Amino acid sequence: MPVTECPVYDVDLYSDEVLRQPYQHYRALRDLGAAVWLPRNGLYAVGRFEDVRAALRSPVLFSSAQGVAANDHVNEMSKGTTLASDAPLHDRLRAIIAAPLLPRALEQIGPEIRAEARRLVEDLVSRGRFDAVTDLAQHLPLTIVSKLVGLEDYGRGSMLRWASATFNVLGAMNDRGCAAMTDVQEMRHYLGGSGIRERLRPGSWGERIFEAADRGEVEAERCPVLMRDYLGPSLDTTIFATANLILLFGTYPDQWDLVRKDPALIPGAINEALRLESPIRGFTRHLTDNATIGDVTVPNASRVLLLYASANRDERKWEDPERFDVRRRASDHLGFGNGTHMCAGLHLARLEMTALLEVLVEKVRHFDIGEPVLALNNVLRGLASLPVRVS
Numbered sequence: 001m002p003v004t005e006c007p008v009y010d011v012d013l014y015s016d017e018v019l020r021q022p023y024q025h026y027r028a029l030r031d032l033g034a035a036v037w038l039p040r041n042g043l044y045a046v047g048r049f050e051d052v053r054a055a056l057r058s059p060v061l062f063s064s065a066q067g068v069a070a071n072d073h074v075n076e077m078s079k080g081t082t083l084a085s086d087a088p089l090h091d092r093l094r095a096i097i098a099a100p101l102l103p104r105a106l107e108q109i110g111p112e113i114r115a116e117a118r119r120l121v122e123d124l125v126s127r128g129r130f131d132a133v134t135d136l137a138q139h140l141p142l143t144i145v146s147k148l149v150g151l152e153d154y155g156r157g158s159m160l161r162w163a164s165a166t167f168n169v170l171g172a173m174n175d176r177g178c179a180a181m182t183d184v185q186e187m188r189h190y191l192g193g194s195g196i197r198e199r200l201r202p203g204s205w206g207e208r209i210f211e212a213a214d215r216g217e218v219e220a221e222r223c224p225v226l227m228r229d230y231l232g233p234s235l236d237t238t239i240f241a242t243a244n245l246i247l248l249f250g251t252y253p254d255q256w257d258l259v260r261k262d263p264a265l266i267p268g269a270i271n272e273a274l275r276l277e278s279p280i281r282g283f284t285r286h287l288t289d290n291a292t293i294g295d296v297t298v299p300n301a302s303r304v305l306l307l308y309a310s311a312n313r314d315e316r317k318w319e320d321p322e323r324f325d326v327r328r329r330a331s332d333h334l335g336f337g338n339g340t341h342m343c344a345g346l347h348l349a350r351l352e353m354t355a356l357l358e359v360l361v362e363k364v365r366h367f368d369i370g371e372p373v374l375a376l377n378n379v380l381r382g383l384a385s386l387p388v389r390v391s
Contacts, residue, residue: 034294
């Protein structure tokens, strides 16, 4: 139960209404206090930038070892994964999956990604109309990157569905989360099957995991679990971030004009889009002791929801935070998290988005966007569809 002085916000943060229009609720949480009790979710919510960042940088107190979901069932079944572990286990597991995602390793695939990005953009621009999600944002993850992971056709064809379900079950175990469990169990069965190694492409990222087990760097039974870690970094988060970029440039054409005139603004534009429309709403942590957050004492063993998307719009940190400004210095945003659990795929995501934008600035003067369709997900925020006409 919350301490008496803790403010209360009696709203279900995983409801359809909040998922569709979250930002007014995040602002209300920030205004109420540094930590706010959510009786509908049985969680404390932390939504201010400095408090979220401080928690992410304090992994001993704000532990991931008891899971990072907003429900007990998934927290129990995910213990010992890279996402749901603390040092030293987390560091050992992350070193294995992160190896091909480091900047130096990505230099080897950079030319292939840039070449495919150019081919894709030139084709879409020649059409004049396309969907920024299904035609543009999904292409690189579902072609080049999914093949790098090494899955056969069935696995690649299921990855989007599995990735979405993986994030859905990390929220509340509502109807959406319960429905997603079927896909999660299918994914676990496929990746945990006895013949998965033989079905992986030789030299792939997935094969590297099993080779690490051969060398004794990780237990063999953890290999399927580590395979699942590539779904998030390589798929939904990057897809949503890419489509959000197009939505923002269509909504703010003056900002696109700035980037077209000065492509050196591309890295800043990506950071600003990740700040303003964070693909990941946030994950929970489990307190290992009493924690003082602002002027609120949150008791030991509480579960705390760290809202990255709220922190990235905190008026205490950002001037005019709801404005899209490609010149803003937003490199310290929390769109990829922070600290030891910072997204392992962030360099890959930046590479893919940069490759697309580098060609788009050459080919597109204006994005005329249609009606966006939101993809409702308990933990992710992004679009299922965004019709675009380019000129």
